[in-house]
Amino acid sequence: MLFDPAREKRQQQQLEPWRLTLLNAALVIEEKGHCKHMLQNGIGNVCFLGAIGVAVNGNAWVGISVKGAEAFDRMEAFLNQDPVDWNNHPETTAQDVIRAMRDCANQR
Numbered sequence: 001m002l003f004d005p006a007r008e009k010r011q012q013q014q015l016e017p018w019r020l021t022l023l024n025a026a027l028v029i030e031e032k033g034h035c036k037h038m039l040q041n042g043i044g045n046v047c048f049l050g051a052i053g054v055a056v057n058g059n060a061w062v063g064i065s066v067k068g069a070e071a072f073d074r075m076e077a078f079l080n081q082d083p084v085d086w087n088n089h090p091e092t093t094a095q096d097v098i099r100a101m102r103d104c105a106n107q108r
Contacts (some may be wrong), residue, residue, distance in 0.1 A: 002052070012041070014103075017070070018019070018067065018070040018071040018074050018105075019071075019105040019106075020040075020105075021052060021067055021068060021070075021071040022057050022071050022074070022075065022101045022102070022105035023050075023102060023105045024054075024072070024096075025048075025051035025052045025055040025101055026051070026098045026101040026102050027055075027093055028046060028051040028054045028055055029046060029051045029097055029098050029101075030098060031047075032044050032045055032046050032048070032051075032054070033045035033046070033094065034046070034097060035047050035050075035095030036087060036088045036092075037088050038050070038057070039053060039060040039061055040060035046060050047084070047087050047088070048075070048083050048086075048087035048097055048101075049064065049082060049083070049084055051097075051101075052064050052068045052071055052072060053068065055068070056071075057104070058069040063083045065079055070072065072102055075100070075104050077099065077103040078100065078103070078107070079100065079104075083085055084085035
C-alpha cells in the first residue's frame, strides 16, 4: 500500500493524547538535538522532559501540563525508572530516547 498522508493524519488524530505527545517529542529531539541535565541548552538541544514541553506547549521552559504529565508517567512505567534520570545517564543516547518514546507510544 502506498503512503497516504491523509490516512496517516487521521490515524494520528485517533491516538490518545499522551501517545501523540511522545511521538511529537521524539520528533522534537530529532529536529533540535538531545542534551542532558537541562531542559534546553544554549544551542537549542532538548532533554526528554524539554522535548515534552516543546511538544505540548511549544517551549521547553514552560510546564508540561496534564497531557505532558501523562506522557511522563507512561514513559516511567515503560522504562521502569525515572525518565529524567534515564535520559541523563552517560550511556543514554539521543537515539535511545527517541526509540523509547516511540516504542512506548506504539505499545498496545
